Amino acid sequence: MLRSRFEAIPTAFGKHLVPRHGSQPKRREREKEDKNLHIDKFSDIWNAFIISLRDEDLINNRERDLLIVPSSAGDTSVFQWPPFLLASKIPIALDMAKSVKKRDEELRKRINQDPYTFYAVIECYETLLNILYSLMAETSDKKVVDRIRESLEDSIERQSLVREFRLDELPQLSAKFDKLLTLLLKTEEEHDTTIKTQIANLLQDTMEIITQDIMKNGQGILKDENRDNQLFANLNLDSIKDEAWREKCVRLQLLLTTKESAIYVPTNLEARRRITFFANSLFMKMPRAPQVRSMMSFR
Template sequence: MEKKFSYIWNAFISSLREEDLISNSERDLLVVPSSVGDTSVTQWPPFLLASKIPMALDIAKSVKKRDEELLRRIKQDPYTYYAVIECYETLLDILYSLIAETSDMKVVDRIRESLEESIHNQSLVRDFRLDELHLLSDKFNKLLSLLLEIEQEGNDTAKMTQIANLLQDTMEIITQDIMKNGQGILKDENRESQLFANINLESIKDEAWREKCVRLRLLLTTKESAIYVPINLEARRRMTFFANSLFMKMPRAPQHLCFHISVLTPYFKEEVLFSAEDLHKKNEDGISILFYLQKIYPDEWKNFFERIRPKDEESRKSMMDEISRWASYRGQTAKTAKLDHQRTNSSYQDGESVADMDLAIADIKFTYVVSCQVYGMQKVSKDAKEKARYLNILNLMMMYPSLRIAYIDEVEAPNKDGMTEKTYYSVLVKGVGDKYDEEIYRIKLPGKPTNIGEGKPENQNHAIIFTRGEALQVIDMNQDNYLEEAFKMRNVLEEFESTKYGKSKPTILGLREHIFTGSVSSLAWFMSNQETSFVTIGQRVLANPLKYVTLFSFS
């Protein structure tokens, strides 16, 4: 269970990094190691263990007499105890993986045996100078930094020499400065070469091993509290909501069969992807879209540049497509399409990898249709702006192969009387190859749908026929969906099978809406809060009014 949860949690944290809500250092502090189970204690995310090793070193420095006092003070905070045990076991694992010579192995074995014997005899405080442990911490920090600097392919002779010297210095500090009776451990008359002259760096190619080094360095060096990790408020909100939701009562997800769900989103003429010209064009106040986004999302802009790593201004210009995508994902259409499609790749995965069969099942069980009412008109339009919107929608279909676009097509054709009249069709298309869309279905309509009712509802109505499955979720372009919430989608759909409401099973399920555009302006913030007050809270009260009448009864 612990290992399965680590996959889900790490996928969640990785999605936050891909969306530039957190930095690389914050990601390293938040992830659970993929090598869960390699130590005898639970391996918590490093942000929970931040500053615990420096704290333990201070405790060890202050304890002078009894091992019982040292153990009691360390165990006062369970996370400090976990950090100490994990740090010790991981250090041994890394050291043993670096050793190539049997004589070097014996040195580490003797030190380990002496330490464990002192712990067993409760004589650690007497046998070791614990106030010198900070010297060891500094050496290991330098060692880990060097190991991580070495590329996975190729040997850096200079760095290998530095690593050997650091290992030699470390052993001398342990045996001469920290151990009171360790002077003879390094003496070996049969030794043919210098201590740690040969080092095994094969482990560096292993990503899990490098991950251990990163985690250990964080444990050793992170001195400030991680209470402010992550800094981004949106990342905090999502983490808090996800963590809290894990403790709520929810139906169990089915092991095999689950509902097929379709998501339908209406679109009219909103911007899809910003062009370079759009981003740099200034309004009457002299403010460009890119400048505005940089100011309202300063930390995300910084994280974005950390992710793409432009070397200079020239390379930054060549990455304009990436910048355009970053800006567009802070708009409505591209973000909603991108995040809703995370369900396809994530809702149904189980374990560390997703096989082709799993993806095929996900495609069968999940359908995403965007009803782009005027897509056909944009396709043949001569207006540059409309043509650009068509190309951007087409680009989204290429990026997300499972995305389907529904639109109303107007065709002029002769009728029975020989007169030319307009005929209307509902059309469903998908992306094919690198630059084409392919028609899947075409359904003739009795007339123009938008003449019957309002534009938005009819835009949805004509596309409903292209949805599949037992459940249909209708969301707007300013509504969001997140990877971590997609993991719970199977549980949510089981509400339709619930019998707790009586004989009739539910047919409509209301989900809390988060409008991510609320931070754009004061008006958007007001409208977002209005939705929370009059829709989310109101509907929850009306769902079971008698319960709330009793709650607020004054009798």
């Protein structure tokens, strides 16, 4: 029930529990407002509710991460739904990409058939770019990522992605990013010189896979005669101290690696009962919440 109705829950929350301000908007504008403008308010309440379940030990850490709406919502061009709605979508999309051999339109059509697959693909791409750029301390390293990104987006625009990229190599790339995220999520104390070297080597391997194994015309991207040092030799790891950044890495790793459906999350029956009650309560008939200044005094 939760999966099928979750997209409507923020709207119901905004409709019944968030007061409107100013004059009443037109119906179409009001519907858009209910759908979009109150999602951030709903996210705060939803996350507090999920965290309370974890505090009572009704769900484990993985289930909490699958159910929570990220605090970094807004970092991508699509809304970041809880990972339990997007679970297994990336592995499925990778299988789709492997099976498409001729036309971009076929791949686009398959991905767009399921909105959550589309959301997951866009979010993973944009989040990966965000994380990679945050790690780059050298302009020359950023230029490498720029060239790859420009080549990819240009091929998508020209509908030549399938012809110019070996999409059957994407699972190998996904595995590399999984290893990278695992290293990045190690505690700050564990980030010694050895770990930093491992991250740099992994980034180098990843870029070689992209430019040599996946891109058919990417052999020259890593070549730079003006480079003074090795690729990714100087990294900016200050981001690992930021909790929101680490949360972003955890979420991305979940999207990349969760292959089974999260239909039975959470597994605890009491947690499921509370979530169902919370969701159903938002669809009860109730008067709309008034503005605070319009409420009667308790005195």
